Amino acid sequence: MRLLDHPNVVTLKHCFFSTTEKDELYLNLVLEYVPETVHRVIRHYSKMNQRMPLIYVKLYTYQICRALAYIHNCVGVSHRDIKPQNLLVNPHTHQLKLCDFGSAKVLVKGEPNISYICSRYYRAPELIF
Template sequence: MVHGGEEALMRQYAIGDEIGRGRFGTVRRCISNATGEALALKTTPKAPLRDPLDLALAEQEPKLHLLASSPPCSPHLVALHAAFDDADAVHLVVDLCAGGDLFTLLSARGGRLPEREAAGLAAQLASALAACHRRGVAHRDVKPDNLLFDAATGALKLADFGSAEWFGDGRRMSGLVGTPYYVAPEVVAGREYGEKVDVWSAGVVLYVMLSGTVPFYGATVPEIFEAVLRGNLRFPPRAFAGVSPEAKDLMRRMLCKDVSRRLSAEQVLRHPWIASCGSDAVAG
């Protein structure tokens, strides 16, 4: 899958304009010289990665992304087409999702979505996570910015495996990885953890879609982490006016501090609210 460095990349793909920028790298359009297919190129320079953990994650990203998205691939995962690695950077060629991301959609729609639409997106996210987890890959950075839309089909796709980790064979994970508002309490607490950290993050995404606000708020990162550790889940009447008891029940089961009682991604897909409102949105 890794095809050499930047010279090999330039032989195989025509590189276009920048279409996105993240914490460590850039995303540009590219065209396959062999097929003419429009794709996206994610480039992560190694020089800014001073933390050994960040560098290790960048270098293992191609392997874990390929493991999660290789055929038969979930239609709700951004697929990895090729990877190039050299002394200066890691370059990943992935699906081009030109329909924007969930963060942008929420911003354009006043911060929240109708319940049925939110259920459909939650079902697609749970389907993506279940596919990852079946292959022993935890995403560890589920948030609206990493949920992209396919412009042709409208399907939601989980992107950016830069924080992913393998948990196969019962291996436990560790390390403070993720985005403060979305990270699970066991991660903040510094304990070893499993793949259900992704379900917690997906629960926060669902809460945001239905209310336009985060469930655990703080003005600073330490305050956010304190709120996450308390895990005091509430549904303010003004923010949740009209949201069904079934939707609130699912969020309680996803945002459950007791990991043994927290739902798995597969169980989220079988929850009555998803089955009644969102199951039609899951492709494949």
């Protein structure tokens, strides 16, 4: 994650390890703060029986494409878990940031990639059956 430096990808501020009383080791990530997710924004409009304004849909879509183009082409990483809960958004500036790289994989030419890693409701149709 330290390699990622793009306006539409969440920034890793700091990381550290901690242990529990049972000597379990945990990696802790400190990320930049972004107050909302696309999922919560969509839910907000849905509760008000409204559609999200088309300008925001277009703006968010553009920013998602920018983030994915960056991580795929510049860094060589596949996210593998794109969903509204993993898209952070600042409701004041409408800047979107891709987060949660827990399922991400560095793409290596010639190495097979397992494509079945993703959230159930956001799987590609060819992976469902």
